[in-house]
Amino acid sequence: MQQWGFPVDISTTGYRVDRLFWLALWLTGIAFALVVGALTYFLICYRARSDRRAYYTHGDSHGAISLTGGLALLVFLLIDVNLAYHDHAAWQAVWGAPPSAKEALRVEIMPEQFAWNIRYAGPDGVFRTADDVTTINQLHVPINRPVIVQLSSKDVIHSFFLPNLRIKMDAVPGMVTSLYFQAKTSGTYDIACAEHCGFGHYRMRGFLVVESREAFTTWMVGQSKARPPDSSWGWNWGGAA
């Protein structure tokens, strides 16, 4: 689903982010038009002329103060509180309902300068075992299935950015952060690092491959045969995570 100005949206919830943008654009656009309109009007009507003096007021009467205060409050209620309310609703949809660990595919990602180390739990569903599958920069996920990603970092802060899903999350050394998503369109998309992480920051690109359940399974089997898992990193997901 292509929204003007945005990259293609392939997630089930990304449209909430785009909609929030358009709402904010409308509301702030109106405010901006009013300010610039007034500015232009005053500039045209109130140019200095030899036969006219400015209206002498300090604007500190009760009326003037109530008017500015009232208008500011109106701006706050109509724009700010309105947007905050819609933001809350969007947040609930995008971040507020994590999928259950059972139905979701779980992935661990441990970036380092300048690559994404990716880990799947393998057939046993438990991380840090011999049947884990690890890849570099290749994140395959089945279409229409929730995915939970946990992130940490080997060196500096990186930020796991999926532009086509409208989400990102920092990968912070010494911490585990997480995000989840569900992709609804198959294809290959970009994974980008959004936090400056060194001179190779610009080329820290990964690939998100959204494919059918069958293709995903085949790929996974192929990967587990191709090489033993990287045992230098990984962590356990406390129980059901």
Add this chain to the structure above:
Amino acid sequence: MDEAATTPVEIPLIDIPAGKFGMWVFLISESMFFTGLIGSYIVLRLGSESWPRPGTILNTPLLGLNTLVLLSSSLTMALGLNAIQQGKQRQLKRYLLFTALLGSLFLVIKGCDYVHLWRHGFTLSSSLFGSCYYLLTGFHGLHVLSGVILMLYLVAAASRGAFAASQHVRVESSGLYWHFIDMVWVILFAILCLV
């Protein structure tokens, strides 16, 4: 900030000399600096799984003695100010010297403490507690050192007869600074050695 303004103070916000006002602004800034350091210490400590119990690493009695040294230097500072308010220049000089001496004594004890701890493997990089200890007390020590230099400068000025009963803004604002670093030490002593 010893130079009096060339314009008479006409309508000050608070009726105190500009030198003292400026010192208060400076001390607010200083306390924010120590807020940054002490705040970081608290956050790091609360976030750590284990932390050495008070008294297991640091020499609490020695540091307690140091606290007394610094507290008595605050007393001599206050006595010095009191002396010059009554116009007693010789007494002022004596008390300022005392203050500088006590400050130096504090630094010497601090130095012995550092050497002792360092020899026993408690260094800046040995543990997070070590890092915090040397960082906090080190920055405080630098402040004491500059305080001592300030005192010696005041002694020199007092010898030239720069102060009088009606003219002692520099003594007063330096006193504020001295009491401030004293107070910071009391806080540091409490959170490093006692809690």
Add this chain to the structure above:
Amino acid sequence: MEQSQPRSFWRRDVFSTHHKVIAIQYLLTGVMFLAVGGVMALLIRWQLAAPWQPVPIIGKLLFREAGGAITPEAYPMLFTMHGSIMVFFAVTPILLGALGNYTIPLEVGARDMAFPRLNMVSYWFLFLGSASMLASFFVPGGAAGFGWTIYAPLSASTEMLPGWGQDLFILGLALDAVSILMGGINYITTIMQLRAPGLTLRRLPLTLWGLFYSAVLNTLWLPIVASALFMVLCDRRLGTAFFLAGPLAPHAGGQVLLYQHLFWGFGHPEVYILIFPVWGLVGDLLSVFSRKPAFGYKATVLSMLTITILSGIVWGHHMFTSGMNPLVGKAFMFLTITVSVPTAIFFLNWLGTLWRSAIRLTVPMLFTLGVVFVFAIGGLTGLFNALQTFDVYIHDTYFVVGHFHYTLAASVLFGTFAFIYFWFPKIFGRQMSSRLGKLHFWLSFVFLNAVFSVMMFVGLHGHMRRIADATAYEFLKPVQHWNVFIGWAALGLGLSQLLFFFNFLYSLFRGTPAPANPWEAGSLAWTVPSPPPEHNYDAVPRIWCGPHEYGVPGLNNGDWLSQTDPRAKALAKS
């Protein structure tokens, strides 16, 4: 009247304790760094428009080893130094150093700052700081490359960035911080304690209020980031691990996010530190050039106070994607959007000043109106960033870059120009060319909006900031031609500034001599000759009214009152 004694060149023009000389030192330093930072911006835009291509003309000189092209190692240095130099060594010296030092004593009716010697030391600390920053380019490994935010652990580990350039950078910032703090002590003390008789707090020019609150914010928050920077330095060189965690840390317990809290605790107020003097200036200049009292003076000052308080508790909106608790994020979001209430009052008062006024479209007025326009965009787009859900998407993209350039670069730059065009006659005793000034304004206005609005657009498309090459990504291919567009617009913006430099230098030597009060401004500074005598005032002036008495009815000659005009006594009574 005391005569100023002749003194040597060194005491009079270099190691001077005199506020007007120090102000000019700050101004020249700032303008020089504005040019340096500007050239860096052009290099950044060149790299993004034509990745890895040799830079025309100056490339061979700057990047000799790479055949004139910007290398992946050089690119982070460029954006790091561009940001830091612009914020701390260009805008701060101009808007706090020059504007503050020049106007404060003149406008309060004093002969100098409260602490002239401290003032001199303050400038020389800035000088040492900038020397340290510039020296960092010439050490092995080059200048700092961690971004102006100096995020740990990238900044805090020598395994990541080994060069001494990083340390020189931190040292330079620390020296600059000391300089700013010393200046701040002077500003606060002078404004509060040295006002001439009759100059009550309600009669201060708004510029001075802006400078005051800006100094208050510096006093409070700059020490916080200074403490964090010292800890970063310890982590780098002394083996500590305050901000190191994970495999990189020598021992456990360090907290990476602590650095961000400390940094943004200062970093967000920094926005207001830079913008407050501009806001104050805008309030004053709108009043001067619309020949009408500043509308809602008291509400404007109180709004500034409100923002001063709020700015200290909104830093978390820079960290929505850092893994902080979403509920905490909500609180930060709500606090952040509250800032729009005082900001709206500001805008309404500016519009109120223009309403039924008599506008004179001079060059400083054009730049002032430019500030109102670009800050409207900057402020409103700030709302997008405050929205947690949307911020997660555009965080660390060019949307943010465009937004903060509207608030920090565009508004502050226009404010800087308004300051220079307005005060030039007073400072140097000569007028700047108004025709060149207008051309400079319109070209800057067009190009600046072209640069920063398109930045926001590519950011909306997900274009990450601080990447050296957008063509490496499939999803950014559709917007690469916009990077080329920004490149051209930035070049246009840069070249338009040559008009300013020419105008500045030409007017300095050849401009028409300026009268004492070319703008018919009411504030105290315009009652003395241009340039003012060294001691500013022969006698302590007596103030009778506020600085904005324009369009006063019932005057038989002129339509305005100077602050020292005794006719204002009657005004106060009625």
